[in-house]
Amino acid sequence: MCSKFAAISVMIAAALAASSRSLEAMPVYGIEQAVALAQERNPEILIAHKKVMAARGGFIEARSGYLPSLSSSGLYDKRQTESQTNLRQEDYNAIVKLEQNLYTGGAVSSQVAIAQLNIAKANYDLQEMISRVTMDVRIAFNELLLNQAKLRVHEDSVRVFEQELKGEQENFNAGIVGKLNVQRAEVALANERPEFFNAQTDLKNSYLRLAELFGT
Secondary structure, three states: OHHHHHOOOEEOOOOOOOOOOOHHHOOEEOHHHHHHHHHHHOHHHHHHHHHHHHHHHHHHHHHHHHOOEEEEEEEEEEOOOOOOOOOOOEEEEEEEEEEOOOOOOOHHHHHHHHHHHHHHHHHHHHHHHHHHHHHHHHHHHHHHHHHHHHHHHHHHHHHHHHHHHHHHHHHHHOOOOOHHHHHHHHHHHHHHHHHHHHHHHHHHHHHHHHHHHHOO
């Protein structure tokens, strides 16, 4: 039953509130496709991915403390002389240094350890965010299915009450029933229409919630 329920396709109207396109023109996703799409595009997941990359960059930077550093400097000077001389008129000086820290008092190893912890934390936060978004998508998806079903029920109810009102009006005009029958049918229809409008709003909000999780 669960697998059959999860396999039901629904239309994900990513811009339902701002678009005049019909739902038939929207892409169709199953629940697993919806989860995959959210994991790929959800803004919070993307931010968590970037934090993992930043943590890895911090680890590379910290580990570079173990490597030798290369530096260079140079000097060029040209003299002006009033008389001819055998001395060179240009002076050149270049220095290249290769330095290696033999002892840092544990500073580099501490920085590397901290960087490794930052990577572990960033990965944990990423997995936690993926799990939370996945759960939110599944809940929102199933709520959308429920709201679709509710809307169909209220659509059918409004249609039935409209037909009943029309029939009572025809019977009243033919003198078969009294005015009270028509009024009862009008009240029944009037009571059902707000439920229909609420169902429309709930379905629209379900689409918007999924669109938010998709980052659209």
